[in-house]
Amino acid sequence: MKKYIVISALMLTILIAACSSSEATSNQSDEISSPPAPAKVTGEMKTEKELSAQASAERGKLVEVQMLDGNSDNYVYEPANLTFAVGETITFKITSESEFHTFTIDELDIYETADGGESFEFTVTFETPGTYKLYCVPHETLGMIGEVVVQ
């Protein structure tokens, strides 16, 4: 008796499947004839060249400043006088000869440092015209000063 019920249940399932199979088939062919629309790509695709151009635009012009101390009583920035245009973006590469130095401009909230023999890079966009004093915190009194003019 149990077996009979199981079999008739099976038959019923097959019947239902057979009845709806034509619908299923037509659904399937619909899917094949009209594949889903491709996913939309949002944002701009950029080539590596464009990306590196963008990166260098953000970095602006590279300006190297040596922070010299080799002649122990002569602490200097080289160059010590720098002039930039308002709105100009500059990436500074400061390189210390052999001691710890700072590249400090109080009015512009710039306080960057380099250990002896090391370089450090940072990017600044000059927004306000003016004449700014550059100095090295440990060596200001020894004359390690400079001037940054933004005009």
Ligand SMILES: [Cu+2]
């Ligand atoms: Cu110094």
